[in-house]
Amino acid sequence: MAERVVVLGASPKPERYSYKATQMLTEYGHTVVPVNPYHRAVAGIHCQPDIASVDGPVDTVTVYMRGELLAPHMDALIGLSPRRVIFNPGSEDEGLARELRARGIVCEDACTLVLLRSKQF
Template sequence: MSKAFESIPQLLSTARTIAVVGLSSKPERASHEVAHYLQQHGHRIIPVNPTYAGQSILGEHCYATLTQATREHGVIDVVQCFRKPEEIVPVAEEAVAIGARCLWMQLGVVNEAAAQIARKAGMMVVMDRCMKIEHMALASNPAGRP
């Protein structure tokens, strides 16, 4: 497994491939808005949602599982979770199995058991934060000063 990221700024500046678990095809959903934003800022988005598997979201083929996505795309840097907190443990286990470097749980998503699984495997864990908000904050303050 690759070394985990050491900070959110490092992750946002170097991670290129982000699997978005729970990505919706509906533009009004937060998952779609965040993924679209990240795409516009140079990140490769890989949709993972069994409901839309085989379809295209944001111009990318959607997969049912992280394992299937990894077979096609190789290394996934970040597994970004737009799922209910109680659904995150299996995602964390699969993220570990595919060798992802970060498990990112969106705003409102906190699951300590999933975080422990990921941390034990050496992954960076981010909970209850929005990648779009963090990226925008970093872009407006690149030196990371308050």
């Protein structure tokens, strides 16, 4: 089933995993909302400057930024009410995950690319 997926820390650099995830999510039929304050578009998709700028329902947030960079935006992330948050390798933060779980949000330490390829997304 197609989801609306926010990619936090999306990059326009093709060698970055966040770019690859943005592309692959789109290829798999998901609606992707890239978020990065420094870029206007990622993989041809309009980029939101911050989490607070994302409107509408969100199924999954996939994180490609370190926990200390995400922490100041936790209220906005919680406000999205995603069903789950995926912490990709290098972005894991148990304290933030614990806070999200306490609010009923499923958290996974996983790789979005692997989840997609293995049909576990």
